[in-house]
Amino acid sequence: MEKQQRQDILTLSWSIHxxxxxxxxxxxxxxxxxxxxEKQRLLMADMALHLLQTALKPGELQKEKLVNNLxxxxxxxxxxxxxxxxxxxxxxxxxxxx
Numbered sequence: 001m002e003k004q005q006r007q008d009i010l011t012l013s014w015s016i017h018x019x020x021x022x023x024x025x026x027x028x029x030x031x032x033x034x035x036x037x038e039k040q041r042l043l044m045a046d047m048a049l050h051l052l053q054t055a056l057k058p059g060e061l062q063k064e065k066l067v068n069n070l071x072x073x074x075x076x077x078x079x080x081x082x083x084x085x086x087x088x089x090x091x092x093x094x095x096x097x098x
Contacts, residue, residue, distance in 0.1 A: 006056050013056075017049045040076055047072040067093050 024042045029035035051069040054062060074090035 001056075003058070006058065010053060010056055013049050013052050017046065017053075020046050020049065037079065040079065044073060044076045047076060 020042060024039065024046060027035070027039045027042060029039040047069060051066075051073065054065045054069050071090045071093055074086040074093075078086040078090075
């Protein structure tokens with residue numbers, strides 16, 4: 001990928017990230033609320049954007065950030081995927097990354 005193309009994608013991702021974070025801040029749901037899963041989906045989108053930014057950031061891939069991004073995505077996704085314990089998978093990321 002060309003340097004300018006990478007930078008264009010990163011710039012666009014920060015713009016989208018700002019919009020998603022604003023939607024999270026404005027979302028009225030709490031854990032006890034029926035709309036909690038909708039807010040969780042916004043949080044997953046936020047973490048996916050962080051993963052994109054980690055992956056495309058110039059220079060060497062920062063493995064600690066990658067592990068943190070994956071941890072967040074797996075943890076938030078756990079409520080949506082029944083046949084795999086994603087929290088356990090997430091925990092194993094930290095065990096093997098030490």
